[in-house]
């Protein structure tokens with residue numbers, strides 16, 4: 001069974017070789033409304049398991065062929081942390097990965113298991129999904145295995161972020177009419193204030209979902225981004241629905257907008273009209289706006305904002 005795929009190029013994570021820890025079929029403890037895979041009953045363990053030896057043999061061959069990658073990404077048709085030999089697999093990857101980093105894309109739920117929690121501490125990068133933090137919305141969007149409790153998952157996510165030494169990313173996927181309400185965003189904001197994440201990516205449905213649901217527009221994502229606390233490292237990750245019309249911003253409006261929410265060059269491309277883009281470039285030349293790098297992405301941020309944050313720290 002082929003477990004290695006890619007290299008995959010991603011704006012947020014660079015170039016990576018993927019490892020599919022459930023190559024034959026979907027094995028997941030969630031059955032998310034937005035899943036790209038067909039709906040399937042949830043499971044709390046894998047029934048069909050690939051051997052570590054098979055994965056490592058394929059990975060060695062792929063690493064020889066693709067030397068210019070940034071990461072080796074553990075993923076699955078389903079939830080990769082359900083793979084029962086994950087700890088051993090990571091140890092073996094560490095012996096052959098050289099200067100590449102390991103990354104896992106997980107739905108966070110198995111962090112409540114102490115063994116999984118400790119195993120994930122070994123990775124260079126972890127991306128945790130957290131679509132909702134209230135029981136009702138969590139059940140509606142992620143359709144979790146009945147044994148899972150969102151309060152326990154949230155506690156585990158916060159605890160993990162406090163002890164994890166690698167690069168931690170959080171991702172929230174917004175579904176119209178479910179987690180895009182003011183109440184859920186506030187609840188998410190309160191939890192995320194306690195999570196030490198390098199970057200929080202917010203997105204929406206970019207591919208055909210398992211169930212008939214709707215994503216939200218780029219404009220709505222942008223509004224949601226401003227509802228989170230300005231100190232949170234929010235990044236708008238979906239641009240598929242970027243039909244947002246370009247607007248004109250004065251110098252002052254540019255500074256105020258960036259003060260509320262730093263923007264990437266891609267955001268500026270969508271939101272600013274031509275004259276406003278030129279005004280932004282002039283502000284960069286005048287050193288009133290700076291470009292900072294945060295976890296591989298560039299952001300425009302007011303220079304004074306940087307100074308204020310420095311004074312605080």
Ligand code: SF4
Pocket residue numbers: 028029030031032034035036037077078079107
């Ligand atoms: S966690 Fe991922 S694989 Fe599992 S149902 Fe949700 S989107 Fe699909």
